[in-house]
Amino acid sequence: MPHGAGTELVEADETHRSRFRVAGMDCASCASKVESAVRRLSGVADVSVSATAGTLTVTHGGFVADAEIAGAVKAAGYRVTGREGSTAASGHHDHQHGVEDEAGAAGLHGHDHDDFAGPWWRSPKVHLTASCGLALVIAYLVGRAYPAADRWAFLAALAIGLVPVARRAFVALRLGISFSIEMLMTIAAVGAVIIGATEEAAAVVFLFLVGELLEGVAAGRARASIQGLTKLVPKTALVEREGRTAEVPAERLSVGETVLVRPGDRIPADGTVVEGESGVDEAPVTGESVPKRKGVDDPVFAGTINGDGALRVKVTAAARDNTIARVVRLVEEAQEAKAPTERFIDRFSRYYTPAVVAVAALVAVLPPLLAGANWNEWIYKGLAILLIGCPCALVISTPAAIAAGLSAGARRGLLMKGGVVLESLGRITVAALDKTGTLTEGRPKVTDVVSSGRADREVLSLAAALETGSSHPLAKAILDKATEAGAPVPPASEASALGGKGVTAKVGGTSVFLGSVGAASERSSLNEEQSARVEDLRGEGKTVSVLVVDGQVSGLIAMRDEPRADAKVGLERLRELGIRAVMVTGDNARTAAAIASSLGIEPRADLLPEDKQRIVRELQAKGEKVAKVGDGINDAPALAAADVGIAMGGGTDVALETADAAVLHGRVADIARMVDLSRRTMANIKTNIGLSLGLKAVFLVTTILGVTGLWPAILADTGATVLVTANALRLLSARI
Known part of the structure; x- marks a missing residue:
C-alpha cells in the first residue's frame, strides 16, 4: 500500500482503525471538539477520543488519508503529533511514521500536548x-x-x-x-x-x-x-553481535537478538533467559515486591531490574510490543x-x-x-x-x-479494558475461578517423601538421578525438590524411559526404577503400610511415584499442583466484599475436592469448557453478576459468557489480549483488589x-x-x- 509524506490511503472496501496522538487536549470539552470535527469527515465510521491519554482512534473506510484527519483536528484547534498504528479488516499493519503539523493550531487553544513535560513556565x-x-x-x-x-x-x-x-x-x-x-x-x-x-x-x-x-x-x-511506565525501559542495551558486545538503542532491538544484562541493570526488552541465573525485581510490571529467581528458559520483561547475577536474554518482542508498551497502549x-x-x-x-x-x-x-x-x-x-x-x-x-482508576490499576498489575469493565467489577456477586494456574501455581510440586529403609535425601537423590535432563513437569518437580533439600544428584547410566510407566537406570551400579504405582507393583510388591499410605496420598489429590531399588520399594514421592501462596487469603478477601467464590475445573473430582477443602471453596469438577459456560449462565439466570477467572484459553467460552472475564497471567499474550481484565502477576488476592478499586x-x-x-x-x-x-x-x-x-x-x- 503506497504511503508518503505522512499520508496513507486505504482501500475503499476496507475498514481501518487508526490511532493518533493529539496535542492540547485536557478536558471533556476538548475531546468533544476533536470528536465532532473528525466525525464530519466522509468515510469515518466511528471516533473515540481520550483527553486524559491524549489519543484519538478513528474507524474509517474509503480513501481517508491521515492528512485529512490531521486537518480536521487542526480545524478544531488542536494538533496531531504522531500516528501509532492501523488495523485493517484484511490484516494488521503497524506504523510509527509521524503525522506532524508543526504550524498546528496550539495557539488557538492556548496550550500544547507537552505543556507540562518540561519547565512549567515554558507552557x-x-x-x-x-x-x-x-x-x-x-x-x-x-x-x-x-x-x-x-x-x-x-x-x-x-x-x-x-x-x-x-x-x-x-x-x-x-x-x-x-x-x-x-x-x-x-x-x-x-x-x-x-x-x-x-x-x-x-x-x-x-x-x-x-x-x-x-x-x-x-x-x-x-x-x-x-506514560511514566514507558520510562522504566532503559534507553540502551548491550547486544551480542558477531561475537562482540555493542551498546545500541533499546528501541532498535530485533526479535531473536541476544542481550547481556548486568547485575543492577534494567532489562531492555521482553525475552527468555538463555544463560545465567538471578533474582529479578518485577515490581515495575507486576507490582510484586519480592524478586523472582530467573534461570534458563524463564521469561523476563522489559523494565524489570536484574539483581545479583548476569543474564543473557534472547529478545522475544520488539520495543513497541513489549509488555510495558502494550499495557500503556491497552x-x-x-x-x-x-x-x-x-x-x-x-x-x-x-x-x-x-x-x-x-x-x-x-x-x-x-x-x-x-x-x-x-x-x-x-x-x-x-x-x-x-x-x-x-x-x-x-x-x-x-x-x-x-x-485515574484504570491508571492506578495498571501500575499495580491490574489491567482493566475500559470504564465498562471498571464499573461492572464493583457489581460482581459471584467469582467462578479455574483451578489449574488460577487457584494453583499451574505446576506440580513434591509435597511428601515417604522413605523405606533409606533417608529422605537419598530417595530424592536417586529419583533426581533418573529424571536429570527430562522436561516433564513431574520430573522438574522432583529435581526442584532435590535442589531445595540439598540432595546430591549422582550420574545415571543405561537410562531408559518406559512409555506410560516410568524410567529405569543404573546409579552407582544399582538398578533403580521410578514410576507409577501399577508399574512399580510389577517389579516389587508394596506392603500393607505402603499401600495404605498411597491411598491416603491419592485421597488428597496427589500423584504418587514409587522408587524401586534392586527390586525393593525404597520410597514414595507424592506431587500435587499446590494452591498459590495467597489463594486462601484472596478468597477470604472476596468473601469480605460479599462475593461468593466457586471453583470450576476440568480436573477429577477427588483432586478438586482436596484443593477446594484446603481453600474453603465450593468445587465443580470434571467440567468441559462448555460446562463451565453453562454454570456461568445458570448463575446469571439466578440474578448473579459473575466474574469468570481463568487462563484465557481453555476457559474462553466461560470468559465470554461472564459479566466480567478475568485472565490470570504474568504479562503473557493471553493475560494482556484476552478477557475483559487481566491480573498480570497472578495473585488471587488481586481479584478482590480489582473489585475494591472499582467500588x-x-x-x-x-x-x-x-x-x-x-x-x-x-x-x-x-x-x-x-x-x-x-x-x-x-x-x-x-x-x-x-x-x-x-x-x-x-x-x-x-x-x-
Whole structure:
C-alpha cells in the first residue's frame, strides 16, 4: 500500500482503525471538539477520543488519508503529533511514521500536548494566563492613577484573555457545539461589558484561564501516571553481535537478538533467559515486591531490574510490543471507551446546559418585564447563571475518575479494558475461578517423601538421578525438590524411559526404577503400610511415584499442583466484599475436592469448557453478576459468557489480549483488589457529581438572591472542575 509524506490511503472496501496522538487536549470539552470535527469527515465510521491519554482512534473506510484527519483536528484547534498504528479488516499493519503539523493550531487553544513535560513556565497556557493577570494588575494601577482611563485599561486586559477564548468558541460553533464553555464565557464577558461591569468581566476571564491552567496540570499528571511506565525501559542495551558486545538503542532491538544484562541493570526488552541465573525485581510490571529467581528458559520483561547475577536474554518482542508498551497502549485505549455512567452524564449534559441557558435568559428578562425590576441588575444575574451552567465540572467528573482508576490499576498489575469493565467489577456477586494456574501455581510440586529403609535425601537423590535432563513437569518437580533439600544428584547410566510407566537406570551400579504405582507393583510388591499410605496420598489429590531399588520399594514421592501462596487469603478477601467464590475445573473430582477443602471453596469438577459456560449462565439466570477467572484459553467460552472475564497471567499474550481484565502477576488476592478499586472509583464518581452539582446549586441560589456575582459564579465551574479532577487523582495514590 503506497504511503508518503505522512499520508496513507486505504482501500475503499476496507475498514481501518487508526490511532493518533493529539496535542492540547485536557478536558471533556476538548475531546468533544476533536470528536465532532473528525466525525464530519466522509468515510469515518466511528471516533473515540481520550483527553486524559491524549489519543484519538478513528474507524474509517474509503480513501481517508491521515492528512485529512490531521486537518480536521487542526480545524478544531488542536494538533496531531504522531500516528501509532492501523488495523485493517484484511490484516494488521503497524506504523510509527509521524503525522506532524508543526504550524498546528496550539495557539488557538492556548496550550500544547507537552505543556507540562518540561519547565512549567515554558507552557503557552502559562504565558497566556500570566499575560492576562499582569494586564489586570496594570489596569488596576492605571485606573487608580488615571480614573478616566479605567474602563479602557480593563477592556485591554479583558481582550488579552478573551480573544483566544472567543476564537475557540467560534471553532466549536462551526463544529456544531453551540453551548461550549468558551461560548458561554464569551457571552457572559461581552454581556458584562455592555452593562458596564468591565472590571468583573476581566477578572472572570482571568479566573477562567487560571482554572484551565490547573486543569492542564491535573490532566498532565494523569497522563504522566501511565506514560511514566514507558520510562522504566532503559534507553540502551548491550547486544551480542558477531561475537562482540555493542551498546545500541533499546528501541532498535530485533526479535531473536541476544542481550547481556548486568547485575543492577534494567532489562531492555521482553525475552527468555538463555544463560545465567538471578533474582529479578518485577515490581515495575507486576507490582510484586519480592524478586523472582530467573534461570534458563524463564521469561523476563522489559523494565524489570536484574539483581545479583548476569543474564543473557534472547529478545522475544520488539520495543513497541513489549509488555510495558502494550499495557500503556491497552490502558489508553480503555480510557477512550466510555463507561455507562459517563455516557449517561454526556446525555444529561446535552439537556442540562441548554436548560440552564434558558433559565439564565428568563432570569435576565422576566423580572424587568413583569415586575419593572432594574434591567442591568437582572441581566448581570442572568450572565452569572450562564457561567454557573457551564457543564465542564459535571462532564469531567466521570472520565477523570475512570482514567485515574484504570491508571492506578495498571501500575499495580491490574489491567482493566475500559470504564465498562471498571464499573461492572464493583457489581460482581459471584467469582467462578479455574483451578489449574488460577487457584494453583499451574505446576506440580513434591509435597511428601515417604522413605523405606533409606533417608529422605537419598530417595530424592536417586529419583533426581533418573529424571536429570527430562522436561516433564513431574520430573522438574522432583529435581526442584532435590535442589531445595540439598540432595546430591549422582550420574545415571543405561537410562531408559518406559512409555506410560516410568524410567529405569543404573546409579552407582544399582538398578533403580521410578514410576507409577501399577508399574512399580510389577517389579516389587508394596506392603500393607505402603499401600495404605498411597491411598491416603491419592485421597488428597496427589500423584504418587514409587522408587524401586534392586527390586525393593525404597520410597514414595507424592506431587500435587499446590494452591498459590495467597489463594486462601484472596478468597477470604472476596468473601469480605460479599462475593461468593466457586471453583470450576476440568480436573477429577477427588483432586478438586482436596484443593477446594484446603481453600474453603465450593468445587465443580470434571467440567468441559462448555460446562463451565453453562454454570456461568445458570448463575446469571439466578440474578448473579459473575466474574469468570481463568487462563484465557481453555476457559474462553466461560470468559465470554461472564459479566466480567478475568485472565490470570504474568504479562503473557493471553493475560494482556484476552478477557475483559487481566491480573498480570497472578495473585488471587488481586481479584478482590480489582473489585475494591472499582467500588472506590464509583464512590469517587458519585462524590464528584455531588460536588459539581452541589456547588452549582449553591451559587445559583446565592446569585438570584444577589449575594454572589460574576467572579464567584465562574468558580462554580472552573473551581468545581479543579476540585473533581483533584479528587479523581487521589485514586492514583490510593492503597489498594
